[in-house]
Amino acid sequence: MIRFGVLTLIIAMSTLAQASSLRCEQVFKSQVSANQVDQAIFQLAEMRMQIDLARANGDRSILQQSLVHQYQKKSNTVLQYLASNRIMTESEFQRSIENKIAEIQGVQKQDQNIEIKRRKEQQDRVQDIVVERFYPLAEISHDNSLNQVSFSPKREILFTADANRGVFTDLKTRKELLTIHGVTLLSGHLSWSAHGDLVGVSTPHSAEAKVIDVKNKEELVTITHEKKIVNTQISPSGKLFAVASEDGAVSITDIQNAQMIRELKLGTRVGRVQFSPDSKYLLLNLTNKTMLIYRVDELLAPVKRSWLGTVEPSPVIKRDDVSSYISNFVGASGEKLMFHKQDGRFEIIDLQTGQSSFQQITKNPNFYFDQVSKFELSPDGRYLAFHDYPAYNLLIVDTKTWNIVHKFEGPQKERVEAFEFVPGKNQIMVSYRTKIGFYDLTTGKQEEEIQDFGQSKIKTAKLSPDGEYLSVGFVAGNVQLRKVNARLSDL
Numbered sequence: 001m002i003r004f005g006v007l008t009l010i011i012a013m014s015t016l017a018q019a020s021s022l023r024c025e026q027v028f029k030s031q032v033s034a035n036q037v038d039q040a041i042f043q044l045a046e047m048r049m050q051i052d053l054a055r056a057n058g059d060r061s062i063l064q065q066s067l068v069h070q071y072q073k074k075s076n077t078v079l080q081y082l083a084s085n086r087i088m089t090e091s092e093f094q095r096s097i098e099n100k101i102a103e104i105q106g107v108q109k110q111d112q113n114i115e116i117k118r119r120k121e122q123q124d125r126v127q128d129i130v131v132e133r134f135y136p137l138a139e140i141s142h143d144n145s146l147n148q149v150s151f152s153p154k155r156e157i158l159f160t161a162d163a164n165r166g167v168f169t170d171l172k173t174r175k176e177l178l179t180i181h182g183v184t185l186l187s188g189h190l191s192w193s194a195h196g197d198l199v200g201v202s203t204p205h206s207a208e209a210k211v212i213d214v215k216n217k218e219e220l221v222t223i224t225h226e227k228k229i230v231n232t233q234i235s236p237s238g239k240l241f242a243v244a245s246e247d248g249a250v251s252i253t254d255i256q257n258a259q260m261i262r263e264l265k266l267g268t269r270v271g272r273v274q275f276s277p278d279s280k281y282l283l284l285n286l287t288n289k290t291m292l293i294y295r296v297d298e299l300l301a302p303v304k305r306s307w308l309g310t311v312e313p314s315p316v317i318k319r320d321d322v323s324s325y326i327s328n329f330v331g332a333s334g335e336k337l338m339f340h341k342q343d344g345r346f347e348i349i350d351l352q353t354g355q356s357s358f359q360q361i362t363k364n365p366n367f368y369f370d371q372v373s374k375f376e377l378s379p380d381g382r383y384l385a386f387h388d389y390p391a392y393n394l395l396i397v398d399t400k401t402w403n404i405v406h407k408f409e410g411p412q413k414e415r416v417e418a419f420e421f422v423p424g425k426n427q428i429m430v431s432y433r434t435k436i437g438f439y440d441l442t443t444g445k446q447e448e449e450i451q452d453f454g455q456s457k458i459k460t461a462k463l464s465p466d467g468e469y470l471s472v473g474f475v476a477g478n479v480q481l482r483k484v485n486a487r488l489s490d491l
Contacts, residue, residue: 037087040078045100047071140169140481146459146473148189152196155464157214158471159190159199160479166190166201168214171469171481178217189231193238198255200241202229209243211255221258225249231272237279240296244270250284252299262299264312266292274327276334281316281351283327283337291327291339293317293351317349326374330381340372346384362403378421378428383441385428387416394419394430396441406444411435418460423467431461436472438484450482 051068082088088096142162150159157177158169166180180201191200198220202209209232211221225245232243234255241253248266250273253259272285275296282299284292292315304311319339327339330348337349346359375386377399384397394416396406410416410432418431426441435451436458450470457475463484464470472480 037078037082040074041093041096041100042104044071044075044078045097045104047074048097049101049104140167140479142167142477142479144477145475146477146479149460149462149471149473149479150190150192151462151464151469151471152192152199152214153194153465154196155466155469156196158479158481160471160473161190162477168199178212178214189229191233193234194236195238198234198238200232200234200243202232202243207245209241211241211253221253221255223251223253223260225251231270233273233275235275235279235296236277240275240279242273242275242282244273244284248286252282262303262313272327274329276329276351277331278333281329281334281337283329285322285327289320289322289342291317291319291322293337293349317351317354319347324373328375328377330377338377340375359399359402361397362401376419376421378441379423383421383428385419385421387419392416394428396428396444406439406441408437408439408444417458418462420461420463422463423465425467429461429463429470431458431472433457436461436470448484 144162148161168178207225209223227245227247244250248268250264252262269287274283282294298313321342323340323342330336394408414432438448460473470482470484
């Protein structure tokens with residue numbers, strides 16, 4: 001009896017173990033089968049989509065027939081396997097293929113929508129760049145032809161002036177900050193402090209000059225001379241205000257306390273007043289071709305008197321053979337000065353030592369010029385740009401060899417209205433009457449061109465200190481603000 005019970009227990013346990021093993025094997029097979037089936041259905045769905053597309057296009061080629069044959073053969077094989085293993089009926093199999101086709105098409109549609117959206121965003125970005133680069137961001141209207149456009153050093157304010165009024169515009173809000181009425185502001189009658197918070201203004205028909213805090217709309221200093229004002233400048237430090245009048249009087253005023261510190265009586269009209277970038281020197285170009293350079297600290301020293309009267313401070317450098325009013329400080333702090341001499345040479349003076357070096361532009365029949373009427377030196381000192389009179393050509397000199405390397409001509413012999421080295425780039429901007437070009441200084445090739453001005457004629461153009469914006473003033477009196485640093489490669 002006991003033996004029979006033990007035997008029965010053993011048989012039961014063996015049967016249970018076999019059943020458990022069989023279930024595990026079935027689960028394993030079902031998992032493997034499910035993965036294989038899903039992969040097979042996916043392949044068949046892709047083949048069906050290719051067949052349907054070919055049929056829709058009327059394709060009856062041998063390759064198409066071969067694809068149909070492969071599909072039928074693979075479909076029968078998979079269906080036979082599914083039926084023999086009781087995994088799926090024929091109707092379930094066909095429905096699975098249709099569902100997989102719908103799933104694939106849904107994913108493709110989603111990917112297609114993502115791609116369409118990406119392309120649309122890229123097109124919008126390109127359009128934004130085109131709009132920013134070639135169309136005005138803002139426009140300011142004047143009643144008369146523009147005389148001057150100028151950016152504040154930090155590109156926060158744009159100043160524009162015609163024969164009757166000057167307008168200060170906030171570039172962030174595009175709103176007018178201040179308007180000066182009844183004035184004629186020309187080049188040399190407006191200057192900024194280095195921080196851009198103060199501006200010095202005067203008019204060529206008045207004996208009065210002012211220092212204005214533009215943002216606060218406050219007049220800080222008013223200077224009056226006996227004769228008409230011809231030139232002014234605020235020192236980059238923002239501490240001093242130099243004013244020159246047509247009778248040769250030059251006054252130096254302390255802006256903080258609004259007190260005149262020094263007045264020079266030169267007896268000859270001053271064509272230009274300029275402080276060095278470090279505010280240590282004051283440059284005066286006289287109309288009799290004389291150039292004077294004073295040390296600012298000597299001008300600020302107490303007035304010396306003798307039994308003959310007041311002792312005027314002496315210039316540290318004096319030249320009487322300057323060909324024009326244009327003399328340029330060289331270097332970030334203005335440690336050197338370059339000017340053009342009447343004999344055709346350029347003289348470069350080291351202001352620390354007083355020593356001079358001389359350079360002559362190499363004559364070249366392919367680059368003929370009469371005389372230098374305006375010149376600028378690139379920030380790195382590598383290139384010299386100048387135009388002759390009457391400014392039909394702009395010439396570029398390589399200062400390593402002093403050879404003329406490029407000559408830029410406007411369309412139909414148009415005059416050069418303005419030119420300027422582009423900050424941070426190896427380019428120069430040249431403005432003519434009907435177009436503005438950006439040229440590579442190494443190759444001389446034009447890289448950019450703006451000429452969508454219609455019938456408007458350009459009077460002047462000015463880049464912002466960071467080179468990101470361009471202000472264009474027209475003969476008709478309107479001013480356009482354009483962005484010039486956008487590139488399609490930014491995408």
